[in-house]
Structures are given as C-alpha cells and as structure tokens.
Amino acid sequence: MSTWVGRYAIVGGEVREDGPWLAEQLRFSDEERVHLFVLADPADERSTEFCQEVAGAVADLFASESLSLTGGLLRALRQAHRNLAEWNSRSLREHHVSIGVTCLAVRGDSATVAQAGPGVVYVAAPDGVRRISSEGQDGAQPLGGTDRLDPLFTSIPLEQTKILILSSPAEETAGSAAIAQALGSEPDRALAEIFRLTRQVDDMTAVLIADVPDTATEPAPVEIDFPDSERPEDDPGTAVPEPPAPIITSPAPQPPSGRRLPSLRRPRSAGAPRSRRRWLIAGLLLLAALLAAAATYYLPPLLEGDPQAEVDERLAAANAFLDAAAENDDIAWQRQQLQAALAELEQARAVGIEDPRIADLQAGVQQQLDDLNGVVEVRDLRRILQFAGSLTAPLSPVNLVLGGDWLWLLDGDRGRVFAIDPAGREPSLEAYRSGVRYGTVLASRPSVIAWDAAASRLLLIDEARRLFALVPGEIPTALPLRDADELGAIDAIAAYQGNLYILDTLGAEVWRYRPVDDGFDTERTGLIGGTLPGAVSTGGAPHEGALRLIVDGDLHLLVGDLARRFRLGRQLGPLLEGIDRPLNTPVGIARDSADGVLYVADRGNRRIVVSGDDGAFLRQFVHPTLLDIRALALSPDGVTLYILTGTSIEAFDPASELEPEAE
Known part of the structure; x- marks a missing residue:
C-alpha cells in the first residue's frame, strides 16, 4: 500500500492548488520519515x-526538533x-491575533493529528466516518491565548483509511453529513465531491490523504480556471469542474514559486499599521524557527542537556492521548489512543531519569487498556499433570479431549494415547499405541480423536484411516468407517448425538456419518456445501496450525x-469481533453451550480468548505459564477449562476468575 495525497485551496474566490494557510514539511532521521501538513484556521477575521x-x-519548528513525533508537535505548537x-x-486588544492550527503528521502506516483551536478532521475507515x-x-484554545496550550492528539492507523483536514468555513458550507457521504468514494472522486460542496467558499483549504494499493495510478490533471468576474452558480444541473490533480507524495514537496498572500486586509483602525504588525509577528516566528534550527546544527541535541524537559513533553503528549481516548466511546479508537500514550511513556522511561509520574501514569494507562481489552490474569492455575517423570519420554503432546471422567492425551511422537485422571486418584493409563495389533488390525499412528458421549467411548482415526473405539481398561476395538479412503483429508473429528463428523479441508467440507450397529458403515453427508473459511492448498497440509472441530448442533471450526x-x-458471522489483535496460530477450541461462549487457545499471543454467541469478543485469560499451548478441553458442566501445553496439563475455573479477588 502507499499514501495518496490530494489538496486544493480557494483564496479570495480563486481556486489554487496550494493556499497560503497550508504548510508542508518533511522530517528525516535514520529511523523514520515524517510528512507533516500544518493547516492554520483564523479564529477571527483580523487574524x-x-x-x-x-x-x-x-512546520519549521517541528522539522528542527529531535523529539518524538508527538513531542515535536507539542513543542512546535507551544513555541508558536x-x-x-x-x-x-x-498590542492593543483590537490587534490581538488568535489562530487555530491542525497538524497531520504521516509516518509509515499511521498518522498523528494535533489540534489547537478551530479546525476539523474527518477519518473515513471501514467501520464508518468519524469527525x-x-x-x-482543552485543545479548543487557539494559538495566541493567555492559557497553557494543550493540543488534542489523535493517533490514526492508515490501513484502508482516508483522512481529511479542512478549514472551518468549508465545513459550515458543505455540512458534516455531505462531507461524510463524499468520503465514501475513491480518494480522487471524494476530493472532487468535496470541492463541489465548497466551491462557493471564498477562503479555505482541504487536504485528503488515503491509503491506496501500490498499483493505483496517478489521476490525470484537471485544470480549473475561474474568471475573476465569474463564479459558478450552485446549480445542480451545472457541470462542476474538478479540483487540481491530487499530488502523490512520493517526491519531496516543493514550495510553490512566487506564492504570495492575497489581499485580505480590512479597513485600518487606530494603532500600528496592519503591514507592520504582520511583519513583526512574522519576524518573531521566523526568529524562533532560526534559533531552533541553529540549536540543531550548532548545539548538542535539543534536550540532551535537559532530560527532565523531554520527560515533561512526553508526559504531556501521553496525557493528550489519554484525553482523546476519553472523548470517544468507540473501543478500537480508545485502544489506539491508549497504545499511543503507552508508547510515549516508554520513550519517557528511556530518557533514564527517575520520575515517579512515569510509572504512575503508565500503570493507570495500562490498567485502562487491560480493562478495555478484557484482560483477566488467571489467579488460580492448577497443574493437573507434569509430563516429566509421569509419562514415558519422548512425548509430543498434540491434542487433549475430556470424556468419561478421563482426560485423553494424544502423543504424536510415539503414536500413543493416554487416559489421565484429572483428579489424580488413578494412575495414567496407556490406552493405545501404534504398532500394536488389536484383534486382527495393526494400529498405526493416531491422527485425530474425539469423545463420543452417546456411546461413552473415545473415537480415534489413525494414519491408515482406520477407526477405533477406546474405553479405559479395555482393548481398543476397530470399527467400520465407509469409504474413508475417498476423503480428501481427515483433519479433525467430532461426535454429537451418536453421529461422527469429519473435517476435510482438502474437500472443503464437513462430513456427517450416521451410526449403524457399533460403527459408521453408512453414506456420508456434506454439511457446508464445499465452503470453508480461508484458502486451501492443493498439496500437503492445507493450513498451518491446528485444525479443530466441535459440534453441538452448530459446527464450530x-x-x-x-x-x-x-x-x-x-x-x-465472524467470531471475536472487536478483539485487540488478531489470532496468531490458534491451536484449540472449547465450547460451553450452556453459557453460549467459545474458548480459543491463541498460542502465538499466549492467551485464551473468549467469544460470545453474538460473535463479540468478551475477554482474554493470560498467565505466565501459558507459553506453549497445544489444545483445550472443557468439563461437561463448563466449570473447568483444561489447557494442554508442551510440558504439562493445567486447569482453571473461568467463572471463578471473573469474581473479585477476596480481601
């Protein structure tokens, strides 16, 4: 993906590609490239x-800073x-200057907005448009006031997102609803529609940035040339010219040659001449920029000798993100702002000075983020069995199933299945081993297992696609399974109300076998019409990670x-909607039908996440021991969740973990 940038300005009724109230700046460092847009918005006519x-x-002050992105924006705005x-x-009161500023800093795949005073930003993402x-x-105060300036900071991921910064008069003319509707189009069409909505505004600027595919082509230029004496009427039947061609940001922005401020002066009043006031203010601002630039080239890094000042700036930026999180009810939005605040606090810690405010604020922000993300730290994790010293090595735990008061452990290394008493009263039993002849059938390495509650037995299919029934203390029994060799793959099995279900990813199907006598010598039925989520390869294993199937009336895959x-x-609909980060190598699922929740073992993120029947993400359980999760099993009453790891079987009671900790 790449970043598309388009813009236009109207100055004194004349359409331009660039307006005088927009400044651009590129800041480079060894680690990053930041593209900054600064849009000024006068708080009153005289400004x-x-x-x-x-x-x-x-813009110049920001480029001269060596602070972080947010710290640099904060320092530049406060200095101005x-x-x-x-x-x-x-100055006399009637000569006071008050200006709103909106800064949009683009870095990599994210953007940061800093707002002080008038100015508006629209964010169009897949989940809707936000103003x-x-x-x-606090950020409502413009530059030039007497109070401390505390800009409003907002962090925005750019993926599949458009961001519009706009002068206030343009929004007043176009209306929020029309702008939001326009942003639903492709970037070039969206900018053209916004121009149509705002073409009657005398003075304004609009900048639109968008995340677009790398294959996107630059739109053909469209010229606009309004005669000085003629403006298009707001007639829906009149053909509307489009704004100048948007500028793609791959080349460094060049300042427009010969650009000069249009004559917008009002009749003079008592006091200093307007031109003199203007140049005095310009001189003060230019002097500040020159001093900052000189510090960059001739002095040590700006805050190297004053680490406390850098800490103060980062704390202020973190608090700004914290305030932004509190102003919106959208969970994803709040999560973005809290994560940005934590990033600033990590940088504050890296300065290397002791400041108790950092740890206090960090703890508070982390707690808010944990609450938002539904993080539950498991207090009572019980060890059911440590494999070392209990089961003969080598051992490679692959899957865990609960049934008949036993935990059934599939060992992929030596092709064994163990029956383990979760209460620890009975010794562990080896219930199946590959290479052993059971009756007239030579057992192969086990592939998949499932508990058949209707017949009180464990069902097992081996690599030779033979079906066995296992009961503790009894010899495994071979069962018939019709046309097993015709299946594309046997990736997982489940049993429900006596039926056998087989997940076949190569066939993109879940098959159902109805029982007959003790086996499943019946015609199979496809249940999902040859559709499966995700792509399936044509050779070898169709997917990385574990493949699981649970049936309780619905099919859970x-x-x-x-x-x-x-x-x-x-x-x-999809599950785990609103989760803080995507699943990373999930390896197990367990279903509590009574409570309507699904547990998913997220091995890569070292957690167990929970989804409700409505598809919403509910919470996540974490514990330092959950480093190498292999599978999950849930007791029939839903009280105890068992976790298979590479070295042990652990357990905890989810409902108990949600109760307040006893004093």
Whole structure:
C-alpha cells in the first residue's frame, strides 16, 4: 500500500492548488520519515493575514526538533503559541491575533493529528466516518491565548483509511453529513465531491490523504480556471469542474514559486499599521524557527542537556492521548489512543531519569487498556499433570479431549494415547499405541480423536484411516468407517448425538456419518456445501496450525487463523469481533453451550480468548505459564477449562476468575 495525497485551496474566490494557510514539511532521521501538513484556521477575521506565517513557523519548528513525533508537535505548537501570546501582550486588544492550527503528521502506516483551536478532521475507515474536533475540550484554545496550550492528539492507523483536514468555513458550507457521504468514494472522486460542496467558499483549504494499493495510478490533471468576474452558480444541473490533480507524495514537496498572500486586509483602525504588525509577528516566528534550527546544527541535541524537559513533553503528549481516548466511546479508537500514550511513556522511561509520574501514569494507562481489552490474569492455575517423570519420554503432546471422567492425551511422537485422571486418584493409563495389533488390525499412528458421549467411548482415526473405539481398561476395538479412503483429508473429528463428523479441508467440507450397529458403515453427508473459511492448498497440509472441530448442533471450526460457525449449512458471522489483535496460530477450541461462549487457545499471543454467541469478543485469560499451548478441553458442566501445553496439563475455573479477588 502507499499514501495518496490530494489538496486544493480557494483564496479570495480563486481556486489554487496550494493556499497560503497550508504548510508542508518533511522530517528525516535514520529511523523514520515524517510528512507533516500544518493547516492554520483564523479564529477571527483580523487574524486571517497571519495564518501563513503561523503555519510555516510551526512546520519549521517541528522539522528542527529531535523529539518524538508527538513531542515535536507539542513543542512546535507551544513555541508558536508563546510567540503569539507575547505579541498579543504588547498590542492593543483590537490587534490581538488568535489562530487555530491542525497538524497531520504521516509516518509509515499511521498518522498523528494535533489540534489547537478551530479546525476539523474527518477519518473515513471501514467501520464508518468519524469527525474529530477540539470543540469543548482543552485543545479548543487557539494559538495566541493567555492559557497553557494543550493540543488534542489523535493517533490514526492508515490501513484502508482516508483522512481529511479542512478549514472551518468549508465545513459550515458543505455540512458534516455531505462531507461524510463524499468520503465514501475513491480518494480522487471524494476530493472532487468535496470541492463541489465548497466551491462557493471564498477562503479555505482541504487536504485528503488515503491509503491506496501500490498499483493505483496517478489521476490525470484537471485544470480549473475561474474568471475573476465569474463564479459558478450552485446549480445542480451545472457541470462542476474538478479540483487540481491530487499530488502523490512520493517526491519531496516543493514550495510553490512566487506564492504570495492575497489581499485580505480590512479597513485600518487606530494603532500600528496592519503591514507592520504582520511583519513583526512574522519576524518573531521566523526568529524562533532560526534559533531552533541553529540549536540543531550548532548545539548538542535539543534536550540532551535537559532530560527532565523531554520527560515533561512526553508526559504531556501521553496525557493528550489519554484525553482523546476519553472523548470517544468507540473501543478500537480508545485502544489506539491508549497504545499511543503507552508508547510515549516508554520513550519517557528511556530518557533514564527517575520520575515517579512515569510509572504512575503508565500503570493507570495500562490498567485502562487491560480493562478495555478484557484482560483477566488467571489467579488460580492448577497443574493437573507434569509430563516429566509421569509419562514415558519422548512425548509430543498434540491434542487433549475430556470424556468419561478421563482426560485423553494424544502423543504424536510415539503414536500413543493416554487416559489421565484429572483428579489424580488413578494412575495414567496407556490406552493405545501404534504398532500394536488389536484383534486382527495393526494400529498405526493416531491422527485425530474425539469423545463420543452417546456411546461413552473415545473415537480415534489413525494414519491408515482406520477407526477405533477406546474405553479405559479395555482393548481398543476397530470399527467400520465407509469409504474413508475417498476423503480428501481427515483433519479433525467430532461426535454429537451418536453421529461422527469429519473435517476435510482438502474437500472443503464437513462430513456427517450416521451410526449403524457399533460403527459408521453408512453414506456420508456434506454439511457446508464445499465452503470453508480461508484458502486451501492443493498439496500437503492445507493450513498451518491446528485444525479443530466441535459440534453441538452448530459446527464450530478452527481452520488456520480463523474460528467460524456454521448452522444448517450456512456460515454465520465472524467470531471475536472487536478483539485487540488478531489470532496468531490458534491451536484449540472449547465450547460451553450452556453459557453460549467459545474458548480459543491463541498460542502465538499466549492467551485464551473468549467469544460470545453474538460473535463479540468478551475477554482474554493470560498467565505466565501459558507459553506453549497445544489444545483445550472443557468439563461437561463448563466449570473447568483444561489447557494442554508442551510440558504439562493445567486447569482453571473461568467463572471463578471473573469474581473479585477476596480481601
């Protein structure tokens, strides 16, 4: 993917590619490239002519900083704010300058927005369009006021996202609903529609950035040339010209040659001439930028001699992200802001000075993030069996099934199945071993197992596709399974109400065998119409990771990194909606039908996640021991969850872990 950038401006009624109130800057370092857009928005009419200098000064100050992205934005905005405030303190009240600033900094696959005073941002993502404004918040104060400047910071992932920064008068003319609707189109069409909505505004700027495929081509240029004496009427039947061609950001932005501020001055009032005031303010801002640049080239890094100042800046940035999280009810949005706050606090810790505020704030933010992510730290994790010293090595745990008051462990290394008493009253039993002849059948390495509650037995299919029934203390019995050799693959099995179900990923199907006598010598029936979530390869194993199947009326499948449900042959909606991060090598599932929840062992993320019947992500259980999860099993009453790891079997009671800890 790449970042597409388009923009247009209207200055004194004339359409331009660039306007005087937008400044751009690139900041390079060994680790990153940051593309900054600064849009100034006058808080009142008399401040209009100073927007160009303010936007340029903020951009230059940011480029001269060696702080983090948010720290640099905060420092640049506050420095420009102090300069304007100093000017205002020496001027008559009617000459005071007040300017809103919106900064959009693009770095890699994310963007950071900093807002102070007037200015509006729209974010169009797959889940909808969101409007961001500092109205009614600490960041509502524009530059030039007497109070401390606390910009509103927002972190935005760019994947499949469009971000629009817009002058306030343009939004007033177009309306929020129309802008949101326009952003539903492709970037170039969206910008053209926004231009159509705002073409009657005398002075404004719009910048749209979007995440687009690398194959996207640059749109053909479209010229716009309104005669000075003629403006298009707002007639829906009139053909509307499109804005200038959007600029793709691969080359470094060049300042427009010969650009000058249009005449927007008002009749003079008593006091200093407007031109003199303008150049005095410009001089103050330019001096600040030059001093900052000189510090970059001739002095040690800006904060190298003042680590406390850097810590203060990062704490301020973290608090700004924390405030942004509190202003929105969207969980994904809150998660992004809290993660950005933690990143700032990690940088503050890296400065290397002792400041108790860092740890206190970090603990508070982490707790908020844990609550948001449904993190439950398991307090009472019980060890059922440590394999070393209990079962003959070598041992490679593959799967775990609970049935008949026994835990059934499949060992892939030596082709064995053990029956283990979860209460520890009985010794572990070897119930099956490959290479042993049971009756007239020579057993092969076991592939899949499932508990058949209707017949109180464990069903096992070996690599030779022979079916066995296992009962503790008895010799395994071979059972008939019709046309097993015709199946594409036997990846997982389940039993429900006496029926046998087989997951066949190569055939993209779940097959059902009805019982007859003691076996399944019946015609099989496909249940999902040859559809499976995720791609299936044509050679070798179809998916990485474990393949699991649970049947309780619905079909619950774990295929690759996807957990899915089917009902009456139809795939239902996705599970774990709203989870903080995607599954990473899930290896087991367990179903509590009574409570309507599904447990998924997420091995790569070292956790067990829980989904509700409505598909919503509910919570995640974590514990330091859960480093190498292999499978899950749940007691029939849903009270105890058993976890198979590479070295042991562990257990805990999910409901008990949700209760408040006893004092």
